Structure formats: structure tokens, C-alpha cells
Amino acid sequence: MTAYVADLLSDTLTRPTRAMRDAMASAEVGDDVFGEDPTVRALEQRVAGLLGHEDGLFTPTGSLANQLGMRLHVAPGQEVVADQNAHVVRAELGAAAAFSGITSRTWPSVRGRLEPSGPMSLVTTGVGPYQVETALVVVENTHNFGGGTVQPLEAIRDVRAATSAVGVAMHLDGARLWNAHVASGVSLADYGREFDTVSVCLSKGLGAPVGSVLVGSAARMAEARVWRKRYGAGMRQVGILAAAGLHALDHHLERLADDHARAARFAAACAEAAPGSVVASTVETNIVVLDVGAAGWTAAAFVAALLEHGVRTYAVGPAAVRLVWHLDVDDAGTEAAVDAATAVLRAVPPTP
Ligand SMILES: Cc1ncc(COP(=O)(O)O)c(C=O)c1O
Incomplete structure (x- = not known):
């Protein structure tokens, strides 16, 4: 491995600390496909609570958490709208189209910053069998390719009000929501409550080696659990990884x-x-x-x-x-x- 004086390629490079490895080694585990891993359940419930949602689902990657979130809201042939440089449309290799038959359109922005006119100029509903129906708006906070931009809560709330009025759902790609929370002082729950589902990553700034959590209603998480298994990501004694996430929340957030x-x-x-x-x-x-x-x-x-x-x-x-x-x-x-x-x-x- 090359030693750099500063490796600024990505915040996904972090290696688990000694204390994190100790937490992983001593984690209580069970078979999570049978819902029997207490450490995974503790992480899912903790993250759901932090984000003001009912339940959570541990996934190996942020991409899978986003894909499950989109799958829950968008039927095949419907569309998702997102920022032109959103991770879900630029960096998940067309997964929403390939796995779920989802089409997408994008709005332009400066540094990824959300302006309500962006999504609302695209959202299309009630167009019967003639045009594609918008089912979901995805917001990314912070915005990765935009340069770590923190989304203004007021803009999120405006989009939420406008989309709720026409029955369109909202998903938050919160891979770096932790950074937005620490930078802005807005609570995780205040961000989280504005969305039907939220994905967060433990493997970026928080420093865990693997793992993301999707949160939403208990019913949606039960459905997401089925799709996670269907995608081949039902994991077994995975509390060993969830323990790293719990450790990260305790020690690496502030x-x-x-x-x-x-x-x-x-x-x-x-x-x-x-x-x-x-x-x-x-x-x-x-x-x-x-x-x-x-x-x-x-x-x-x-x-x-x-x-x-x-x-x-x-x-x-x-x-x-x-x-x-x-x-x-x-x-x-x-x-x-x-x-x-x-x-x-x-x-x-x-x-x-
Ligand atoms: C904004 C954003 N969302 C989602 C992801 C996907 O995370 P993963 O690499 O765990 O699939 C990333 C990864 O860099 C990201 O930056």
C-alpha cells in the first residue's frame, strides 16, 4: 500500500481504529436474515430514532440503501427526479433503470444546492396514460459532486410542501447527512422528518469499514427487507459490522x-x-x-x-x-x- 502524506481521494478510505476493531470483535451476533442479530437491530433502531423515523434496515452499501428507497416509491415506468449531479443518477450505474424499471430526469444547479424551482419544474402528475408520472424527488445532503454543499432546510421544506400536495414522495440520499448536521446545527431528525425514506452511510466520514442504513415507516422497512433479500444482500452474523457503525456514532460524529x-x-x-x-x-x-x-x-x-x-x-x-x-x-x-x-x-x- 502506498503511503501518502495526505490521502484526500475520498472519505471512504478510512481504516477502522483499534477501538472500533475491538467493538467489532466483541459484538453480540445472530443470524440477521432471521432477524436475530441484536447488534444489527440496535443499530437500525438507533439510526431510525436519530432521524425521526419508525424503523431502519442495515445495508452493505449506500447505493443499495438508495436503490431500495427508490424501489419502494417508484413503480416500473414511473420517474424519479434528482439534481443533475446526484449520486443516484451519476454514480449508481443506472441501477434504478436496470433493477426497477425507473426512468429519471434531472434539474440543473449551482454546486448541487437545492432550489425548490429545480424539482418543481420537473414534477409531473395526473397526466394519465400520456406522459411519465413523477413518483419521487431525491435530494442529496450534503451534495458530493457539488463540493459538500449543505442543503437549506427551508428549501427542503418548500419542496416537501409542494410534493405532498400532489402525492409525490421524497427520498434523502444522506450519505453525508452527518456532515450537514454538524456543519449547520440542524438536528438529524429535523432533516429526516421531511422525507419518506432516508439513507445514511457509516462508511464515509464516520469511519466504519462498511455499512449504510435506510430508514422509514415500519411497513416500508418490512418491504425493503424483502427486496434486500431478493437483491442478494440478506446478511447473516453481520452485527460484527453493525458494531462498527454503533461505535462510529458514539465516537466519530462530533x-x-x-x-x-x-x-x-x-x-x-x-x-x-x-x-x-x-x-x-x-x-x-x-x-x-x-x-x-x-x-x-x-x-x-x-x-x-x-x-x-x-x-x-x-x-x-x-x-x-x-x-x-x-x-x-x-x-x-x-x-x-x-x-x-x-x-x-x-x-x-x-x-x-
Ligand atoms: C452522496 C452519495 N450517495 C451514495 C453513495 C453510495 O455509497 P456506497 O459507495 O456505499 O454505495 C455515495 C458514495 O460515495 C455518495 O457519495
């Missing part, structure tokens, strides 16, 4: 503020070194997207140049580079990334 502060420190330094590469005030959580084109770089050349300094990043567009802070990047790693990125931004880019 510390997300440290990741946010480090990302902000990095963004401020880059904004000073190369004005236009990032607007520091738009960095709200643990993700920074740099426009390296503002300093004359291509994303590929910039990523390669940072790698020479031992800093790993991710090209997300021809001139856009994403950096994500997490449990395994400390102040020293952040300062190394600041030094490397500001030096590269100030340097003359290679001629193509």
Missing part, C-alpha cells in the same frame, strides 16, 4: 467538525494562492472542489503534480479536482496538502 475546519483552512490558502480556484466561503463541510483551470492547470496534470508531493486527489472534471477530509487526515497532513497545492497552483503548468 469530530466531523475537525474535517470541516481542515477543509476550510485548505480552501482559504488555495483561494489566496490562486484567486478563482475556489471561493472559500462555499466550502461548508469536508469536501473542496478546486477549479485548477483558474491557474492554467488541467485536472489530470494537477493531480499528477500533487501526487509527486505525496498528496492524492481526484479529478472530477477536465479542470476540477476534488479533495475530501476524513478521520485519517490530521493537521500535519492538511498542512502538507496546503503547501503542495499552493506551490503547484503558483507554478507554471506544463505545456500540453
Whole structure:
């Protein structure tokens, strides 16, 4: 394994801490397909409670939690509407279409920020057998490809009011809802209550090796449990993984503020070194997207140049580079990334 001075590729890279491994090793387990794993049930109920919902369902991935959420609300041939850069439409490899016969349309946005006019310009109901009926709006909070954008609660509430009036459901892709909660101070339940189903990931900023939870009504979770098994994701003594999630909730939630502060420190330094590469005030959580084109770089050349300094990043567009802070990047790693990125931004880019 390559050792980087700062590995900012993704917040999915974290390795379980010693204490998390100890919690996993001593977890009480049972066969979860028979509903007999007490640690899984404890996690499902805890997360459901935090999000203001009746019940939860443990899944191996966030993608599966999202796919189950969509499947519950949308019949084959109906549509889901989402932001143009939402994970469910950009990064789940067409699963909603491939598995559930779901079509989709997307609204444009700036940095993924939700404006009620986005979804509401698309939502179409009562069009009989002539046009596709919208069954679901998906909101992503924080918005990954948008750069960790926190969705405004007022905008969510406006969309909720408008969609409820026409019988359209709402699903929250809350892979990083923890970050939104810590950054905004809005409670998890205040976010969660505005949605029919919510998926959250334990394997990103929270630092668990695996796992997501879908929450909703008890009836919907019973249905999702059937579909999870049908998709081949009924797991057995999986309390060993749920224990990591419970440990993460106890120990790694509040510390997300440290990741946010480090990302902000990095963004401020880059904004000073190369004005236009990032607007520091738009960095709200643990993700920074740099426009390296503002300093004359291509994303590929910039990523390669940072790698020479031992800093790993991710090209997300021809001139856009994403950096994500997490449990395994400390102040020293952040300062190394600041030094490397500001030096590269100030340097003359290679001629193509
Ligand atoms: C916003 C968002 N939703 C869902 C997922 C899917 O999570 P997983 O990789 O566990 O399937 C991700 C993964 O990065 C994500 O960023």
C-alpha cells in the first residue's frame, strides 16, 4: 500500500481504529436474515430514532440503501427526479433503470444546492396514460459532486410542501447527512422528518469499514427487507459490522467538525494562492472542489503534480479536482496538502 502524506481521494478510505476493531470483535451476533442479530437491530433502531423515523434496515452499501428507497416509491415506468449531479443518477450505474424499471430526469444547479424551482419544474402528475408520472424527488445532503454543499432546510421544506400536495414522495440520499448536521446545527431528525425514506452511510466520514442504513415507516422497512433479500444482500452474523457503525456514532460524529475546519483552512490558502480556484466561503463541510483551470492547470496534470508531493486527489472534471477530509487526515497532513497545492497552483503548468 502506498503511503501518502495526505490521502484526500475520498472519505471512504478510512481504516477502522483499534477501538472500533475491538467493538467489532466483541459484538453480540445472530443470524440477521432471521432477524436475530441484536447488534444489527440496535443499530437500525438507533439510526431510525436519530432521524425521526419508525424503523431502519442495515445495508452493505449506500447505493443499495438508495436503490431500495427508490424501489419502494417508484413503480416500473414511473420517474424519479434528482439534481443533475446526484449520486443516484451519476454514480449508481443506472441501477434504478436496470433493477426497477425507473426512468429519471434531472434539474440543473449551482454546486448541487437545492432550489425548490429545480424539482418543481420537473414534477409531473395526473397526466394519465400520456406522459411519465413523477413518483419521487431525491435530494442529496450534503451534495458530493457539488463540493459538500449543505442543503437549506427551508428549501427542503418548500419542496416537501409542494410534493405532498400532489402525492409525490421524497427520498434523502444522506450519505453525508452527518456532515450537514454538524456543519449547520440542524438536528438529524429535523432533516429526516421531511422525507419518506432516508439513507445514511457509516462508511464515509464516520469511519466504519462498511455499512449504510435506510430508514422509514415500519411497513416500508418490512418491504425493503424483502427486496434486500431478493437483491442478494440478506446478511447473516453481520452485527460484527453493525458494531462498527454503533461505535462510529458514539465516537466519530462530533469530530466531523475537525474535517470541516481542515477543509476550510485548505480552501482559504488555495483561494489566496490562486484567486478563482475556489471561493472559500462555499466550502461548508469536508469536501473542496478546486477549479485548477483558474491557474492554467488541467485536472489530470494537477493531480499528477500533487501526487509527486505525496498528496492524492481526484479529478472530477477536465479542470476540477476534488479533495475530501476524513478521520485519517490530521493537521500535519492538511498542512502538507496546503503547501503542495499552493506551490503547484503558483507554478507554471506544463505545456500540453
Ligand atoms: C452522496 C452519495 N450517495 C451514495 C453513495 C453510495 O455509497 P456506497 O459507495 O456505499 O454505495 C455515495 C458514495 O460515495 C455518495 O457519495
